[in-house]
Amino acid sequence: EVQLVESGGGSVQAGGSLRLSCTSSTFTSDDPADFEMGWYRQAPGNECELVSRISSDGRTYYLDSVKGRFTISQDDAKNTVYIEMNNLKPEDTAVYYCAAGGMGGLTADQFPGVTCLARPGRYYWGQGTQVTVSS
Secondary structure (H helix, E strand, O other), rough: OOOOOEOOEEEEEEOEEEEEEEEOOOOOOOOOOEEEEEEEEEOOOOEEEEEEEEEEOOOOOOOOOHHHOOOEEHHHHHOOOEEEEEOOHHHEEEEEEEEEEEEEOOEEEEEOOHHHHHHOOOOOEEEEEEEEOOO
């Protein structure tokens, strides 16, 4: 069973920065299957959205609204994925969930009315961490 432990998050003013970390207990780059790790977020009343992901081969994806402000990276030795969030905006306020899945598993598909943790597909999830950006 893959376990993901998140850290980071908190409250900042607009323009500030935060870094989220997600450490996997067993889901390493030596796993037989290629994998992806990333972050989804969900704010009250909003749909769950894929913020960013990184594949085991280093390919990345970013939500349009965070391009140029967020950077995802991975440290294979520590089994950890990071997302550095700069120039934060109030609209970035949400619960951020670390997720892991097989290659192609972390999709940007949206499912109206479905929370992140209930997304169809085979995901492993972190516990979620709150990010609050005040204006």
